[in-house]
Amino acid sequence: MAEPIVSFLLETISTLLIEEAKFLRGVSDEAQQLHSELKMMLALLRDADEKQHEAAIVKEWVSQSKDLAYEAEDVLETHVFKIASRRRRRGTLQVIRRFASIINECYIRHKVGLEIQSLNTRIFSLTRRFQEYGIRVVITENERLNSRQQQLRTTYSYVGDDEDFVGFGDDIQKLVQVLLKEDDQFFGHHEVVSISGMGGSGKSTLARKVYNHANIKYYFDSFAWVCISQQWQTRDILQGILISFLPNKRGEIENWRDDELVEQLVRIQKERKCLVVLDDIWSTDAWECIKVAFPIRKKRNKILLTTRNKDVATTIGPNGFHHEQRSLTDDESWELLQRKALRGRPREEDQDVRYLEDLGKKMIKFCGGLPLAVVVLGGLLATKHSSKEWDVVYRNCKSYLGKGERIQQHQEEVQKVLALSYNDLPYKLKPCFLYLSGFFEDEEIEIEILYHLWISEGMVSIEDRIGEESIMDIADRYFGELVKRYIVHAEVPDGIVPIRKFKSCRLHYLMRDLCLAKAREENFLKVIDYRHGNDIELGNSTSSSSGNCHRIMIYLSEQDAQKKYTPLEMEVTNKHLRALSFRASVTENLITKLADSQFNRFKMLRSLKIQGVITPGLTDIDDNNNIPDDIFKLPIGNLIHLRYLSLRSSTLVISPSSISNLEHLETLDLKFTKILWTENVPLRMCQLRYLYLDPFDDLSLKIHASNNLEMLKGFRTGRVDIRDFCELTNIQEIDAVMLEEKGLEEIINHISNLHKLKKACIWTPIAELFGQEKGSTLLRQLFCCSNLQHLLLIGHLGQKLPDYDSNFFRNLLDLRLDSSTLEEDPMQTLEKLPNLERLWFWNHVFVGKEMVCHSTGFPQLRLLLLHHLHYVEKWTVEKGAMPNLSHLEIQCCESLGMIPQGLRFIEPLKELVIDSMPVDFGNRIRDVNGRKGEDFDKICHIPTITIINEGQISGSTPRYLYFT
Helix, strand or coil: CHHHHHHHHHHHHHHHHHHCHHHHCCCHHHHHHHHHHHHHHHHHHHHHHHCCCCCHHHHHHHHHHHHHHHHHHHHHHHHHHHHHHHHHHHCCCCHHHHHHHHHHHHHHHHHHHHHHHHHHHHHHHHHHHHHHCCHHHHHHHHHHHHHHHHHCCCCCCCCCCHHHCCCCHHHHHHHHHHHHCCCCCCCCCCEEEEEECCCCCCHHHHHHHHHCCHHHHHHCCEEEEEEEECCCCHHHHHHHHHHHHCHHHHHHHCCCCHHHHHHHHHHHHHHCCEEEEEEEECCHHHHHHHHHHCCCCCCCCEEEEEECCHHHHHHHCCCCEEEECCCCCHHHHHHHHHHHHCCCCCHHHCCCHHHHHHHHHHHHHHHCCCHHHHHHHHHHHCCCCCHHHHHHHHHCHHHHHHHCCCCCHHHHHHHHHHHHHHHCCCCCHHHHHHHHHHCCCCCCEEHHHHHHHHHHCCCCCHHHCCCCCCHHHHHHHHHHHHHHCCCCEEECCCCCCCCCCCCEEECCHHHHHHHHHHHHHCCCCEEEECHHHCCCCECCCCCCCCCCCCEEEEEECHHHHCCCCCHHHHHCCCCCCCEEEEEECCCCCHHHHHHHHHHHHCCCCCEEEEECCECCCHHHCCCCCCCCCCCCCCCCCCCCCCCEEECCCCEEEECHHHHHCCCCCCEEECCCCEEEECCCCCEEECCCCEEECCCCCCCCECEEECCCCCEEEEEEECCECHHHHCCCCCCCEEEEECCCCCCHHHHHHHHCCCCCCCEEEEECCHHHHHHHHHHHHHHHHHHCCCCCCEEEEECCCCCCCCCCCCCCCCCCCEEEEECCCECCCCHHHHCCCCCCCEEEEECCCECCCEEEECCCCCCCCCEEEEECCCCCCEEEECCCCCCCCCEEEEECCCCCCCCCHHHHHCCCCCEEEEECCCHHHHHCCCEECCEECCCHHHHCCCCEEEEECCCCCCCCCCCCHHHC
């Protein structure tokens, strides 16, 4: 895992050598040599990482390599920053002081030159020892061990006991039906059916059930099952399939050349109907090597594959049938656990059976619906015959399932199976995944913040840019890879979709255990958790490495903070610390005691997060902000390497000049933050890209941000100087609250001219502030934002939307209107937007009685949500309207009489949700015991129809998404 660390550190050093060469004069030769030595070390690390080293000597070498890479980056970057800072100040100095400064600069160069020479010597010595100590022999031996481990994952076509299969009967029937179809809906090369999901979710078990189904055995003539896994060989795959087809010719087949194998496979598939299962396929490389053996032969032959990577399934069969494996429900998990743990135990003879059932139902919660975890737990409990033994397992359930130290024999499969997914990650994604170990169990992780943390440490490489992507777009692709591999579960936002695909994520319980174990093993991150009496959750590394931990996260509760207020003093000695995070719940005196003695020690910090901390004494400050001299002020002015600073949900006193010293700061998060400034001076942040403010704080700011600013959230007229805002031309995302008339017109003028703006969330009652005529003019101007792709508008917009103009929202994909109180039907304007894909009405968007979607309206619309339209009585959808609609939701529209007739003509409609509507409305679309409602024929073609909260009509509750 050191390879990605050294790789992105090397990228930083390369940037310094190229872009900051003028500040490295005098030491450039030494710096170039350092770069070369690190590249050599990186090559050796890549070799070690690919072999998945386990030997202690390799781990120690890797750890030392990582520490040296961090030290090299620190030396070069610190030197560049010092020289650059001196030269910026030099223009104001007198001639004599300027001469003294030049002499001092020469001394600094001499000193850093010696430091770089020392680093070069140490790195050269380390790489030489790598070879002299025979570490490559150790790695080769480990490769053989890993190959044997891989054999444990080999799967077979035969079906074992039915006791291990619960809950997927409908999935079997669906997959069997698809495999038996003889139509042209699949892609030309071969008909492909895929099953994808995370490790241990039962993909192979489901595939075996389908493979051995009676109808499948009757329909197909020949069958083959091959396990691809991570260690595959083209010849082995082809031989395995052909031997299954011609079992009596095994000896001959083993001696055939590759071209003969392909020729025979093609011939057989032309003569017979064949089913081939490619189980546990990890990449498309294997398919590319064998696809020549599968001829274009529609209707007859089928491929069934299982994979942990969704991209693999869609690449091999872009038009195939893709089934995503779901988790077991609690009831299904309990049924499976009973079959494993209580097998053969007569109920009438066991007085403790009910008690055991209660414990079992509690323990399945730890399995998270993962079949493999349930089976492992059941196998363990099957060896325990008393309630006392079950009690012990219950108390240690997490340890048994996750940690592996106490698990014996096959119970270790859980971690081994999941670890394969981690080992298969591209090297750049491994540190990104390990960063998730610093979040709570079951915590909803805000994706946007996660991206900022990755970026602050250089984990996202600008070299991976495609086209005009921003660094956040690249991070989004990184995260998408984790999602496609089922390593994390991501939530896509409802309603308006952000520029990026994901809003939040969670780790499956067992995957989080893997993340914690790998982070501990790699000494990647330390979590110090003092809440509820816990001393350290992820404390000292269990590896033999003597390396430093470069990331620390500290969690404290109010009661514990008073007792244990010096965790850094006890736990941290690394001056090269990169990331530091405090998360507390209103802890007085904590931050004072920590910061006074600790903060200035960590001058190489890239990210600092202080969340939920209140500085004592702020409640006594008067309205004029007269701050006593003795009150604590956050000492961050010397952390000049900071890229990310978050003070979210905290109350602090800060000197503006200390923040202005952070010349390399890229992200500043002041969301839900109460800040008292020691003086009223502008904040000057030359490199700032992402700024989060609190729109409802009384904070008045004058911000001189650079033209690099891409994201501005929590902007509010009257709080931030409008002239500063209008100087920003590279804004891509903005969340703004505009409740004051002053400056609003100027801001809308500016927004309409922002050519890079993609997303805007704006709360502004335009009609209330300006009246109908001028408000309509401003709204029309806003509608002419040509590059805008995502828009949320909250507030009264007047009687009607502007009449459609061909310049309106040419690129808009998502639109959400909230509390618009329009009196005329908005559909007549919105249905003409050429690229609109998602539309959400919320909370009195339209207060009229009738809406109409005309025959050519909404050509690209895929999702429509109508929420809290309390006055709409009739909705007409003409034939031809919304031809691509796939999801429709109607909620709290209690006056609506019936489903539109035109829905019957929308064939792509896959899902209809009826939420909090009158009972009579639901009865019109039901089919109960053959008695069809009046509107049943309008929606009978829709596969999924959901009716919830029937008869429960809720009031209007605004949800302001600009906060999230």
